[in-house]
Amino acid sequence: MSALRRLRQCQATGIAVCRLHRSSSASAKHHYKMLVLGGGSGGITMSARMKRMMGAENVAVVEPSEMHYYQPIWTLVGAGAKTVASSGRSTASVVPSGVKWVKSKVQEINPDANTVRTDDGTEISYEYLIVALGLQLHYEKIKGLPEGFEHPKIGSNYSVQTVEKTWKALQDFKEGNAVFTFPNTPVKCAGAPQKIMYLTDAYLRKTGKRAKANLIYNTSLPVLFGVKKYADSLWDIVKQRDLQVNLRHNLIEVRADKQEAVFENLDKPGETKVFEFFFISMKCFMSLHQWDPIWRLKAVHWQIRRVGWMSTKTTSNIIAAQSAILSRTIRKILKNEKPDKKYDGYTSCPLVTSYNTVILAEFDYNNQPLETFPINQAKERRLMYYMKADALPHLYWHGLLKGLWGGPGPYRKLFHLGMK
Numbered sequence: 444m445s446a447l448r449r450l451r452q453c454q455a456t457g458i459a460v461c462r463l464h465r466s467s468s469a470s471a472k473h474h475y476k477m478l479v480l481g482g483g484s485g486g487i488t489m490s491a492r493m494k495r496m497m498g499a500e501n502v503a504v505v506e507p508s509e510m511h512y513y514q515p516i517w518t519l520v521g522a523g524a525k526t527v528a529s530s531g532r533s534t535a536s537v538v539p540s541g542v543k544w545v546k547s548k549v550q551e552i553n554p555d556a557n558t559v560r561t562d563d564g565t566e567i568s569y570e571y572l573i574v575a576l577g578l579q580l581h582y583e584k585i586k587g588l589p590e591g592f593e594h595p596k597i598g599s600n601y602s603v604q605t606v607e608k609t610w611k612a613l614q615d616f617k618e619g620n621a622v623f624t625f626p627n628t629p630v631k632c633a634g635a636p637q638k639i640m641y642l643t644d645a646y647l648r649k650t651g652k653r654a655k656a657n658l659i660y661n662t663s664l665p666v667l668f669g670v671k672k673y674a675d676s677l678w679d680i681v682k683q684r685d686l687q688v689n690l691r692h693n694l695i696e697v698r699a700d701k702q703e704a705v706f707e708n709l710d711k712p713g714e715t716k717v718f719e720f721f722f723i724s725m726k727c728f729m730s731l732h733q734w735d736p737i738w739r740l741k742a743v744h745w746q747i748r749r750v751g752w753m754s755t756k757t758t759s760n761i762i763a764a765q766s767a768i769l770s771r772t773i774r775k776i777l778k779n780e781k782p783d784k785k786y787d788g789y790t791s792c793p794l795v796t797s798y799n800t801v802i803l804a805e806f807d808y809n810n811q812p813l814e815t816f817p818i819n820q821a822k823e824r825r826l827m828y829y830m831k832a833d834a835l836p837h838l839y840w841h842g843l844l845k846g847l848w849g850g851p852g853p854y855r856k857l858f859h860l861g862m863k
């Protein structure tokens with residue numbers, strides 16, 4: 444960086460930054476062949492793959508958080524079946540060794556200059572950029588939040604600060620409504636809000652409190668689940684277990700002091716309905732990160748030419764499938780060859796339906812089932828529960844994050860050999 448530019452930057456960002464710059468040696472490296480934004484599942488997975496492709500010294504990952512969490516297990520944390528501590532590891536331990544961890548927040552992407560500015564004013568230039576910033580949580584979009592979280596009966600399994608409140612509220616349950624919500628925004632895992640309802644039902648039955656409880660699932664979607672095959676099974680479960688489902692109900696306000704939640708009817712604008720609750724578990728409103736390619740880079744007409752991008756879905760099974768394709772694409776681009784493979788939209792969702800059963804939903808972009816195992820996966824199965832609770836976390840930490848797991852595609856083909 445030129446002295447003049449650094450001076451300007453110091454003027455713009457203050458003395459602390461100047462000092463920081465001076466103390467970092469003049470030879471501090473601020474250029475990487477591959478720069479990865481975000482140290483979540485996508486960012487760490489791609490860092491590992493890029494390290495293997497081009498050497499650790501050529502890769503840097505920008506991530507401000509000290510901790511990295513395996514979020515799929517939070518459903519079970521909310522139901523008391525796993526601890527939150529078991530879900531986290533330090534970011535330092537998951538950044539591949541030798542890869543530079545830039546512990547800052549992205550402040551600006553400048554695709555014309557192939558540079559990124561972080562919140563401490565550092566400018567990093569790159570040859571190739573991977574944006575894997577994931578989704579941001581927006582509890583503040585609901586009136587009465589986040590301050591409502593001071594109340595013990597308001598929980599949400601999607602943030603490390605609030606996930607344990609769900610389990611506490613479940614244990615303290617006496618009588619009344621337990622309300623579960625699904626927001627009107629893109630979300631990471633569309634199955635999650637109903638998983639915690641099934642676990643709540645199982646817990647209340649186990650503890651003899653179910654008769655005093657109404658379990659209510661208010662979802663903004665027009666369906667219980669987007670893939671008919673699994674939705675049919677879920678409707679059967681909902682009926683058998685006496686769970687109330689209200690479609691097109693979107694949470695707009697939580698009145699913590701009165702233990703009331705206000706929902707709007709998405710089919711009848713302006714019409715609202717108030718639900719009293721003893722306990723409410725909310726799926727958070729989410730949005731793409733402000734620097735996600737879909738928001739920002741589209742706005743600059745895809746001026747970044749050499750860019751790899753992950754899609755807007757961000758759960759780890761999707762990242763597994765995408766990371767393999769993205770690596771392949773990058774390898775082709777590096778060799779000046781044409782990318783030859785596209786991500787097929789593979790998504791999976793282990794739908795936890797009790798403390799020892801799971802329906803393993805797997806499907807493609809068109810919401811058609813795309814199942815790995817040669818059995819009917821729409822059935823509740825114990826084996827799938829143990830896969831979800833015990834096997835998949837290992838696959839995540841030791842396979843996916845090391846860049847070694849590209850999803851179950853090859854196994855699916857193997858298991859279905861000769862079946863078509």
Ligand code: UQ1
Pocket residue numbers: 515758759760761763791792793815835838839843850851
């Ligand atoms: C998967 O690969 C994955 O990522 C590690 C998950 O995230 C937690 C999953 O939930 C699932 C179901 C898969 C797919 C794996 C198999 C064996 C079907």
